[in-house]
Amino acid sequence: MNTFGKRFRFTTFGESHGKALGVVVDGVPACIKIDENFIQKEMDKRRPGKSKYETSRKESDKVEILSGVFDGFTTGTSIGMVIFNENQKSKDYSNVKDLFRPGHADFTYFQKYGIRDYRGGGRSSARETSARVAAGAIAKLLLKELNIEVKSGICEIAGIQADIQDFEYSKTSSIYALDSNKENKQKEAIQTAINSHDSVGGVVLIKALNVPAGLGEPMYHKLDGQIASAMMGLNAVKAVEIGDGIQASRSKGSINNDQITSKGFETNHSGGILGGISNGDDIVVKVYFKPTPSIFCEQKTVDINNNDKTYLLKGRHDPCVAIRGSIVCESLLALILADMLLLNMNSKIDYLKNMYSL
Amino acid sequence: MNTFGKRFRFTTFGESHGKALGVVVDGVPACIKIDENFIQKEMDKRRPGKSKYETSRKESDKVEILSGVFDGFTTGTSIGMVIFNENQKSKDYSNVKDLFRPGHADFTYFQKYGIRDYRGGGRSSARETSARVAAGAIAKLLLKELNIEVKSGICEIAGIQADIQDFEYSKTSSIYALDSNKENKQKEAIQTAINSHDSVGGVVLIKALNVPAGLGEPMYHKLDGQIASAMMGLNAVKAVEIGDGIQASRSKGSINNDQITSKGFETNHSGGILGGISNGDDIVVKVYFKPTPSIFCEQKTVDINNNDKTYLLKGRHDPCVAIRGSIVCESLLALILADMLLLNMNSKIDYLKNMYSL
Amino acid sequence: MNTFGKRFRFTTFGESHGKALGVVVDGVPACIKIDENFIQKEMDKRRPGKSKYETSRKESDKVEILSGVFDGFTTGTSIGMVIFNENQKSKDYSNVKDLFRPGHADFTYFQKYGIRDYRGGGRSSARETSARVAAGAIAKLLLKELNIEVKSGICEIAGIQADIQDFEYSKTSSIYALDSNKENKQKEAIQTAINSHDSVGGVVLIKALNVPAGLGEPMYHKLDGQIASAMMGLNAVKAVEIGDGIQASRSKGSINNDQITSKGFETNHSGGILGGISNGDDIVVKVYFKPTPSIFCEQKTVDINNNDKTYLLKGRHDPCVAIRGSIVCESLLALILADMLLLNMNSKIDYLKNMYSL
Amino acid sequence: MNTFGKRFRFTTFGESHGKALGVVVDGVPACIKIDENFIQKEMDKRRPGKSKYETSRKESDKVEILSGVFDGFTTGTSIGMVIFNENQKSKDYSNVKDLFRPGHADFTYFQKYGIRDYRGGGRSSARETSARVAAGAIAKLLLKELNIEVKSGICEIAGIQADIQDFEYSKTSSIYALDSNKENKQKEAIQTAINSHDSVGGVVLIKALNVPAGLGEPMYHKLDGQIASAMMGLNAVKAVEIGDGIQASRSKGSINNDQITSKGFETNHSGGILGGISNGDDIVVKVYFKPTPSIFCEQKTVDINNNDKTYLLKGRHDPCVAIRGSIVCESLLALILADMLLLNMNSKIDYLKNMYSL
Secondary structure (H helix, E strand, O other): OOOOOOOEEEEEEEOOOOOOEEEEOOOOOOOOOOHHHHHHHHHHHHOOOOOOOOOOOOOOOOOOEOOOOOOOEEEOOOEEEEOOOOOOOOOOOOOOOOOOOOOOOOHHHHHHHOOOOOOOOOOOHHHHHHHHHHHHHHHHHHHHHOOOOOEEEEEEOEEOOOOOOOOHHHHOOOOOOOOHHHHHHHHHHHHHHOOOOOOEEEEEEEEEEEOOOOOOEEOOHHHHHHHHHHHHHOOOHHHHHHHHHHHHOOOOOHHOOEEOOEEEEOOOOOEEEEEEEEEOOOEEEEEEEEEOOOOOOEEEEOOOOOOOOEEEEOOOOOOOOOOHHHHHHHHHHHHHHHHHHHHHOOEEHHHHHHOOOO | OOOEEOOOOEEEOOOOOEEEEEEEOOOOOOEOOHHHHHHHHHHHHOOOOOOOOOOOOOOOOOOOEEEEEEOOOOOOOOOOEEEEOOOOOOOOOOOOOOOOOOOOOOHHHHHHHOOOHHHHHHHOOOOHHHHHHHHHHHHHHHHHHHHOEEEEEEEEEEEEOOOOOOOHHHHOOOOHHHOHHHHHHHHHHHHHHOOOOOOEEEEEEEEEEEOOOOOOOOOOOOOOHHHHHHHHHHOEEEEEOOOOOOHOOOEEEHOOOOOOOOOOOOOOOOOOOEEEOOOOOOEEEEEEEOOOOOOOOEEEEEEOOOHHHEEEEEOOOOOOOHHHHHHHHHHHHHHHHHHHHHHOOOEEHHHHHOOOOO | OOOOOOOOEEEEEEEOOOOEEEEEOOOOOOEEEEHHHHHHHHHHHHHHOOOOOOOOOOOOOOOEEOEEEOOOOOOOEEEEEEEEEEOOOOOOOOOOEEEEOOOOOHHHHHHHHHOOHHHHHHHHHHHHHHHHHHHHHHHHHHHHHHEEEEEEEEEEEEEEEEOOHHHHHHHHHHEEOHHHHHHHHHHHHHHHHHHOOOEOOOEEEEEEEEEOOOOOOOOOOOHHHHHHHHHOOOOOEEEEEEEHHHHOOOOOOHHHHOOOEOOOOOOOOOOOOOOOEOOOOEEEEEEEEEEOOOOOOOOEEEOOOOOOEEOOOOOOOOOOOOHHHHHHHHHHHHHHHHHHHHOOOOOOOHHHHHHHHO | OEOOOOOOEEEEEEEEOOOOEEEEEEEEOOOOOOOHHHHHHHHOOOHEEEEEEEOOOOOOOEEOOOOEEEEEEEOOEEEEEEOOOOOOOOOOOOOOOOEEOOOOOHHHHHHOOOOOOOOHHHHHHHHHHHHHHHHHHHHHHHHHHHHEEEEEEEEEEEEEOOOOOOOHHEEEEEEEEHHHHHHHHHHHHHHHOOOOOOOOEEEEEEEOOOOOOOEEEEOEEEEHHHHHHHOOOOOOOEEEOOOOHHHOOOOOOHOOOOOOEOEOOOOOOOOOOOEEEEEOOOEEEEEOOOOOOOOOOOOEEEEEEOOEEEEOOOOOOOOOHHHHHHHHHHHHHHHHHHHHHHHHHOOEEHHHHHHHHO
């Protein structure tokens, strides 16, 4: 089940240490201008090895478009993109071949399939998300035609929370921090984890601006449901929140209801979504990442024959996956909005009649 | 998009004050014994009007099976079920006809469709979830054949948290409280809200026991992704958490990783899911409900012509939707597990060969 | 898998001799005027027992709309419709309980599911198609908004072919004959079959007029592919042809290519579809029905324990299923066109920009 | 909509003269042995330029597997495959840039998308089918594990029909002729067409042997419905027939019904499918191809501004697309059977219980 979306869809393939990763983006309307530089810049945001807070694996993550674009525009046909792995052969995996790394998907993939590509997690590696960013870049080019913007940043690392949300600052921060006042503390927490061969969790904030009201398909393809599905399905994510989410569950109706006025909603506790449909306000999502399971301390595990073992990981890993994860979250929200925009075109018969000028 | 699931699917229809609600359950394997009493008992758990902590709307929520069951067993064909509304005509809706209730889906449905059944929220009413419970009962009968159990209860109301999780006690509590020591405080909080014409939020805990390892379809139909989608898509839900979720984002890898031993996982921070696939441990989900948007205080709103208005709701409403919502959450998890079990049959070629004894 | 379509979808349930048949139509745009009389008239065309050339089973096939329509218009929510069976208990089935009727689906349903509702074929009965006609009527109301018309008639019975295609005449004929000159011969062939306890096959012609160019979604949801899928999936259908189809395979490119001029195509060998996409010309489809497998001669069969048996059918059956099948074919084409129209709204980015007036 | 199938799915991308064609095969069970030589041999059967009865375009059609296979076995993850185009830049397309070739999809793609890759038909070229053959080879490796075999051959060219069906002979024939006695006449018909700058149509016969009873998912994913959809969706196909199909429509029930005995069906008029489900007999399908629309005679057409033009094609084209099309038909049937086998695993609860040994 490597496909996501109903109309604007993408299907990914590829393993961490295989030949290549790739994605087929399907359902893209024709005549969207494709800026390959923009796509590559999106890739670069997620690309590993940009700072000491990221894995030191080096990959240029160069995307090649194989189809679906002609003379610089989409043609309505499926867009195949491939990212060849460059740095995949550097390691001997004989020591992890028969072991399951705690906190990783090794155990469950083996239980399910009876076979797995154990090199760097194979298919279950977060490296797969590079394909989502490539697809997300196409989605963003669609959103751009409608002036919709999606932004993300780090609002919490190791429990250290941002007080302000400065998305402009975030772009310049090596940890995509939203709050410059908290950035150093957040970095220190990461460094402390690195020093103790450990890892930390974090929280990503995503916002979408200028989203028209009406997006989301009740009952089982709602905007919030799809956001939750996409984000929770992302490696290391264990909770998803829309708007005030958790705090709302401790609030009262009289406080939590966003009052409606002729100038718009007075507050945005709802995170821009009511009944699973966008209300025209900003979409606000928080995504909670667990600490990277890859740590360099000795851990208990079993081998494929269920013998007790101890395990000491070597290699290169992100000490806090939320950081590079933020770009993926942003891409996923773009992909969902693109899908919802296309689906929403079918909501009223008048849209169809207008299309044929009836 | 009124269909949920890939193999074990259900499609619902019906409005709060229409003629009937209904559901078609499709993809149910043949030869499952159908106990109609069990289905009705499931309905009764969600049925309104059982205590003063629920809406006083009276509905018997009697389910009628129209197809798909023969001589007491499923036949592999689609199961149509219908619940006729009995108490739908009791009210004059002229005062809400042109107004959007704050915190409700009225505004967004109108933006999307340009028309809506304004009687009791129409399609966006939580009354639709009765159809999910009917479908969920079929799913539970499938799970029963494999000894899988799904349980739910209230772990928090108005910020008052349960310290213990007693699912047996929960069954006897009129608010499905998991912690008998906190139940009275939770009830008081609800009563206080009722007295002040207000409402409160709450949190539901759901557990699934005896779930085999291997359920979940990477990358985009993962077990946690589907749970998040289903729960977030439920009325009033604004956050979903798997296992330690939010707390995990503030933890370290060395603490959060569940160590693996030959006797199983030492801890269950992961909530039974790794890489989107069940690991054989209990599935643990928390669902955060906002306070019921239906409150009896004066609120600001606009009419369909965007004129500012004030609005004072009359009628019957749950002061805390999490309570009856817990049964729906439980049903949704059962439905997802049934779907995932069927999907997982395709994971290895050996299962297919065994089926044909090759 | 009781759902058909991608955007304009329908899901059916119900057995020949169960309580009811039903359909949920999903993805219908809001604000389409629903004329319940029209829907019932469509049902009446397919309703059994109207002439001696049809089964004598009496059913009023009264459709009840349970949801999705408010104040006479669609609301964008799922439309549930139910048709209660009235004449389902008239027979003792003990003699067919353990036998498989030759040419029917009895054998294959039993092989697949290990259980079946043997009363009148259960789910595999053509009675299920009444639900398709109900759904098709909704589709036709959508098509009407765009002035698209779908017509059908009988072009061949027992090898007796129509030379002219008079769809107006067809409406008045009790066998929906397209050619009044051939009608009597066709009727005689049916009567001869009835007299000899036998049945005959037939061919249905369907045309759609005023279909805009551009409908159909390459590569795997093409207009012709979907038509073929729907028609072939219909009871008793064993071949489907678009345009000149079979004859085209014996022709030459220089003859078969429809020359293009500024006034349109010079010929319509293609049946209005090129590359799986409508070209603006009439859609032309032929559907080949085998003779009704229900015949009143002694036949060889086995019972569920694979013992050889002879079998002599009793009951009421259509001597030529193509006749009433024509209405179902027409409905299916309407359903496909509605789906394709909605899908095609996503083909160009300009349609989306226009919708938001950008 | 570039994805086909429900469980065993494939998604294709690529244009005739773009960088590459590709396919992602998803839903493949783990632990199937992958023989890359076998895959390449399948490709070679469809590869152009093998005889004078085919286009002279030279492509090695070398498939590269990018993911999903590890140590020679499938891992349950998506299998990405790519075929780089080698011979795509040999031509100047300025003369066809603004013209629509009669009988081709040029006109309809332009109507739908407003833009198209006009080089060799772009996405609408039959070159896309090479990706289907690659996917089909994976399906065949699955079928092999169950001893199911799929075969194809040419049973008619230019109206010259095969009297015998010798699939072994077919493999050795440069036009995949089933009847060695008719082969020369069929070749002559092709040569005559070539000489007169014309083309001819043809008919492909496909058979699947050793298919278990029970495959096919009523009501809307039936085995025959899916076959019809796949075949009709193939370039140049205008009719599809199961078993006796067209002839059955002119027959009587007493003749057409396949009598059932304890040793199996006495005849196979049904082509192995009853009620959309396989009955254990051979699956028999006929696919009718129109003559190649690419002919070298002057034709009438219009340009994109609807000006009348004449058009004289140059280039390399198959004089009879049915020949190489036969391999694609065979691949499609393999893909459908693989999908249906996986789907059928969910038909009875006992299969699930057996899997968990309950």
